[in-house]
Amino acid sequence: MERLIIAALLAVAVGMVALLLRRRDATPDAPTQPRTYAAPIQVDRNDFDRPDAEWLVISFTSMTCATCADVRGKVAILSSADVAVHDAEVAASPDLHEKYQIDAVPIVAVADSSGVVRASFIGPVSSTHLWGAIAELRDPGSVPPGCGASPADPSAD
Numbered sequence: 001m002e003r004l005i006i007a008a009l010l011a012v013a014v015g016m017v018a019l020l021l022r023r024r025d026a027t028p029d030a031p032t033q034p035r036t037y038a039a040p041i042q043v044d045r046n047d048f049d050r051p052d053a054e055w056l057v058i059s060f061t062s063m064t065c066a067t068c069a070d071v072r073g074k075v076a077i078l079s080s081a082d083v084a085v086h087d088a089e090v091a092a093s094p095d096l097h098e099k100y101q102i103d104a105v106p107i108v109a110v111a112d113s114s115g116v117v118r119a120s121f122i123g124p125v126s127s128t129h130l131w132g133a134i135a136e137l138r139d140p141g142s143v144p145p146g147c148g149a150s151p152a153d154p155s156a157d
Helices: 002-026 066-076 094-099 127-138
Strands: 055-061 083-089 107-111 117-122
Touching (some): 055 127
Antiparallel strands (some): 107 117
8 A cells, every 4th residue: 555655656746747847848939039230320420530521431340350341441442521431440449339339340320410320331331332322422313223322211210
């Protein structure tokens, strides 16, 4: 009789453990949340080179990023009397990355004289798209439709 009670208790214990394991396995994994990266929509022009220039092109980059080197080169060519260019490399400008909540690189932001970002690019960007966006902002209507110039629309985010 004693053995029967011990066997019954063991069976109940094994059943409870099996039930707990089944419940744990039946719990679905939490869904992964997509990570969305965003360019700033407004910048303080005094944070960057030549705050008096009509346009400012900022490249948020990292020295450890191969794509950033390509973007940095494409942005550097834009420098002119009317266009200030600033490379905010993360190791050299961690404060700017933190202030503007830059979580991914490369990000290019094109700001007007008030600091409003009028066009932006996240990730690699072609010279055509970048230069087309600058040309369209500086002289609206100068770039034919469909040529890739796409000014930022903060309301579309």
